[in-house]
Amino acid sequence: MEYFFGLLLGGLTRGSIYALIALGYTMVYGIIGLINFAHGEIYMIGAFTALIIASVLTIYGFSKIAILILAALVAVIYSSAYGFTIEKIAYKPLRQAPRLSPLISAIGMSIFLQNYVRLAQTSDFLPFPNLIPEFQFMKKYEHIFSSTELMILLTTAVVMIILTLVIKFTKIGIAMRATAQDRDMAVLSGVDVNRIISMTFIIGSSLAAIGGILIASHIGQINFSIGFIAGIKAFTAAVLGGIGSIPGAVLGGFILGWTESFATGYVSSDYEDVFAFALLVLILIFKPEGLLGKSKANKV
Amino acid sequence: MLNFSKIKKSLLTAIWFMFLTFPIMVIHINPVEKAVEWRWHNMFLVGAGSFLLSLLWHYLIKKKERCFKDAGACESDTAPFLQRFMNEPRLYKPALSALTVISLSFPFLFSSYQVNIMTTALMYAVLGLGLNIVVGLAGLLDLGYVAFYAVGAYSYALLNHHFGLGFWTVLPVGALLGALFGILLGFPVLRLRGDYLAIVTLGFGEIIRLILENWNEFSFGPSGIANIARPSFFGMQFPLKGATIYIYFLMIALALFTVFVVSRLQNSRIGRAWEALREDEIACQAMGIDKTRTKLSAFALGATWAGMMGVVFAARTTFINPASFTFIESAIILSIVVLGGMGSIPGVIAGAFILILLPEHLRVFSEYRMLIFGAVLIIMMVFRPQGMISMTRRIYRFENVKEGRGIDK
Numbered sequence: 001m002e003y004f005f006g007l008l009l010g011g012l013t014r015g016s017i018y019a020l021i022a023l024g025y026t027m028v029y030g031i032i033g034l035i036n037f038a039h040g041e042i043y044m045i046g047a048f049t050a051l052i053i054a055s056v057l058t059i060y061g062f063s064k065i066a067i068l069i070l071a072a073l074v075a076v077i078y079s080s081a082y083g084f085t086i087e088k089i090a091y092k093p094l095r096q097a098p099r100l101s102p103l104i105s106a107i108g109m110s111i112f113l114q115n116y117v118r119l120a121q122t123s124d125f126l127p128f129p130n131l132i133p134e135f136q137f138m139k140k141y142e143h144i145f146s147s148t149e150l151m152i153l154l155t156t157a158v159v160m161i162i163l164t165l166v167i168k169f170t171k172i173g174i175a176m177r178a179t180a181q182d183r184d185m186a187v188l189s190g191v192d193v194n195r196i197i198s199m200t201f202i203i204g205s206s207l208a209a210i211g212g213i214l215i216a217s218h219i220g221q222i223n224f225s226i227g228f229i230a231g232i233k234a235f236t237a238a239v240l241g242g243i244g245s246i247p248g249a250v251l252g253g254f255i256l257g258w259t260e261s262f263a264t265g266y267v268s269s270d271y272e273d274v275f276a277f278a279l280l281v282l283i284l285i286f287k288p289e290g291l292l293g294k295s296k297a298n299k300v
Numbered sequence: 301m302l303n304f305s306k307i308k309k310s311l312l313t314a315i316w317f318m319f320l321t322f323p324i325m326v327i328h329i330n331p332v333e334k335a336v337e338w339r340w341h342n343m344f345l346v347g348a349g350s351f352l353l354s355l356l357w358h359y360l361i362k363k364k365e366r367c368f369k370d371a372g373a374c375e376s377d378t379a380p381f382l383q384r385f386m387n388e389p390r391l392y393k394p395a396l397s398a399l400t401v402i403s404l405s406f407p408f409l410f411s412s413y414q415v416n417i418m419t420t421a422l423m424y425a426v427l428g429l430g431l432n433i434v435v436g437l438a439g440l441l442d443l444g445y446v447a448f449y450a451v452g453a454y455s456y457a458l459l460n461h462h463f464g465l466g467f468w469t470v471l472p473v474g475a476l477l478g479a480l481f482g483i484l485l486g487f488p489v490l491r492l493r494g495d496y497l498a499i500v501t502l503g504f505g506e507i508i509r510l511i512l513e514n515w516n517e518f519s520f521g522p523s524g525i526a527n528i529a530r531p532s533f534f535g536m537q538f539p540l541k542g543a544t545i546y547i548y549f550l551m552i553a554l555a556l557f558t559v560f561v562v563s564r565l566q567n568s569r570i571g572r573a574w575e576a577l578r579e580d581e582i583a584c585q586a587m588g589i590d591k592t593r594t595k596l597s598a599f600a601l602g603a604t605w606a607g608m609m610g611v612v613f614a615a616r617t618t619f620i621n622p623a624s625f626t627f628i629e630s631a632i633i634l635s636i637v638v639l640g641g642m643g644s645i646p647g648v649i650a651g652a653f654i655l656i657l658l659p660e661h662l663r664v665f666s667e668y669r670m671l672i673f674g675a676v677l678i679i680m681m682v683f684r685p686q687g688m689i690s691m692t693r694r695i696y697r698f699e700n701v702k703e704g705r706g707i708d709k
Contacts, residue, residue, distance in 0.1 A: 034495070035495045035498070035499065045324070048323075048324060049323045049324070052323045052324070052327050052329060053323065055329040055336075056327060056329070056336050059329075059334055059335070059336055074323070078320070078323060081319070081320055082320065085316070085317075085320060089678065089682075090678050090681075090682075093361065093682045094681060094682065097681070097685060098685075099493075099495070100435075100439060100441055101681045101685050102681070103441055103495055103498055104441070104634070104638055104677055104681050105677060105678045105681035105682065107443070107498075107631065107634070107677060108635075108673075108674045108675065108676065108677025108678040108681070109674065109677075109678055110674070111631050111670060111671075111673060111674030111677070112671060112674030112675055112677075112678065113674075114670075114674075115668075115670040115671040115674060116324070116671060117324060119667070119668065119671060120321075120324045120325045120342070121324060121328070228627070232499065232502065232503060232506070235499055236503075239496070239499075270514040271510065271511075271514060273506065273510055274507050274510050274511065277503035277504070277506060277507045278507070280499070280500065280503050281488065281489070281500055281503060281504070284488075284489065284492055284496055284500055285488045285489070285491075288491070288492060288496065
């Protein structure tokens with residue numbers, strides 16, 4: 001039973017990270033109808049920036065809390081800046097192009113960013129310091145649920161609530177929803193669509209950066225290619241829940257997290273990634289609009 | 301042309317990129333000595349580089365926008381030299397014969413290292429032509445193309461290892477297995493739209509690789525399969541040098557065969573159905589084209605070439621392991637197709653030669669190879685989506701028509 005709960009909680013942690021990254025996919029897809037293949041790379045860059053900043057600050061002898069806050073802040077700022085720039089370079093010139101073009105340039109961007117980090121930093125796995133402090137009261141439950149995992153769950157919950165509030169009530173959130181519904185109509189109602197698209201990329205990228213820092217402290221090592229697999233898995237989560245739907249991304253993340261956790265716990269850990277891909281293929285075959293997505297009829 | 305506001309804009313871009321690349325390009329942590337290494341020269345390089353690139357970028361975007369507004373202004377650009385060259389028999393016939401002489405004498409003039417590289421380029425050209433059927437003609441973005449390559453390679457390696465089957469027996473078997481896997485993957489996913497299809501094929505490619513890596517009883521796991529037999533010539537085995545030359549000629553023959561088949565396909569009923577499907581799926585279905593069958597045939601035919609090349613790859617290297625079949629391979633083949641020109645046969649061949657031979661000959665390049673491939677995909681999509689040599693539709697002209705009088709016999 002304890003094993004079961006361990007897997008349940010492990011899956012929940014995993015799933016909440018997938019959900020964080022999946023939100024970026026889903027938001028961008030909702031607004032410009034494009035799968036941002038480079039999103040996984042933004043997450044990777046977030047983790048790398050956090051690692052670099054944390055290492056520098058450690059060498060200069062900052063306190064642990066200061067390191068955590070500064071590294072997270074810088075990582076979020078940089079990831080957002082990357083997200084913003086990527087949109088300007090690879091997607092904005094292709095708004096009117098056929099569907100295949102932005103997709104190919106997105107893949108190009110993903111390959112470019114991976115190799116940029118590989119060449120500028122290293123291709124080895126780097127140890128990632130555990131930035132998250134150990135809580136005293138968690139000591140009792142350490143064997144099934146660590147303080148890092150608790151922190152991941154709490155952060156994800158807080159971020160989700162903030163995001164929901166932003167999208168529901170702020171001006172930017174309303175403009176985003178309007179753009180997602182009908183871009184031309186939004187322009188006519190006075191929404192600066194370019195700004196909204198940039199904002200979407202910025203918000204999605206900062207979520208990815210938070211996810212990157214959390215998972216890197218959980219797993220304890222990073223390298224330049226972590227974004228690739230994480231990106232596909234988060235995409236799976238987004239599709240599972242229904243791409244374009246924000247609660248769907250969260251739900252999809254949890255389902256994927258549990259699937260992986262139980263499958264590796266009870267079946268075999270060798271095929272961890274295969275389960276995720278198989279789930280993706282199955283969902284796309286049987287329910288391509290996802291669990292909470294709306295199916296759209298294709299009109300001429 | 302070069303006014304103050306443009307320079308200011310580019311300067312701002314340069315500063316932005318210097319900021320953007322700061323942590324990753326400038327700071328380097330030495331984990332052993334726990335020391336920070338500041339690489340300020342990188343910052344300067346990024347600044348200068350992005351300033352120049354930004355000027356160029358804005359200039360090219362402006363030019364593209366002008367073309368977009370006024371199609372007539374850039375007409376001379378869109379009919380490039382190479383296309384006129386291809387349409388003029390007096391010009392291309394001597395060039396073709398020169399090419400034949402060069403390619404036939406090539407292995408006897410150059411070292412076997414050079415021959416090996418050339419063979420690699422030819423293999424990628426064939427792979428590019430295969431992927432071109434799927435991506436270029438049918439407009440289905442397949443990111444797991446390397447899976448079919450792996451299927452071909454492993455089918456030869458395993459059949460050779462367990463049953464001692466020869467290269468020539470397995471070549472069609474590998475092609476068939478490739479096609480079979482193409483249909484197997486294609487059948488469930490072809491209902492999906494372009495972007496979903498891309499990610500599912502990507503996932504499929506990874507699944508195949510992961511299975512090969514983990515299913516030790518079947519595929520010998522990450523250590524791979526060694527001592528695969530080289531191709532024989534009517535039962536004759538060559539020494540190493542002879543085998544290199546033999547595979548080179550084999551590849552020339554296969555490449556010619558591929559070009560022949562693909563060009564015949566392109567102008568056939570099914571080829572035109574692919575292109576129609578790429579342009580507009582709904583209109584196409586309204587015209588009575590069976591969407592599923594057309595897409596499946598594109599997938600299967602594309603995968604056939606990958607399966608065949610997989611067999612050649614296994615026979616050439618005599619050793620394969622799952623590490624040869626990563627997403628990177630698919631990305632390289634996709635870059636070849638995109639750089640050359642989606643749908644254009646000479647374009648894809650030229651793309652393969654440029655992207656494979658250039659990094660081999662310019663060693664400085666080779667480290668930055670994947671970086672450049674990524675950039676190629678973006679730049680081509682932004683500035684020249686039709687590729688270096690754009691695809692030309694076959695045009696039917698009445699040669700003997702005189703003004704107002706109909707056909708003159």
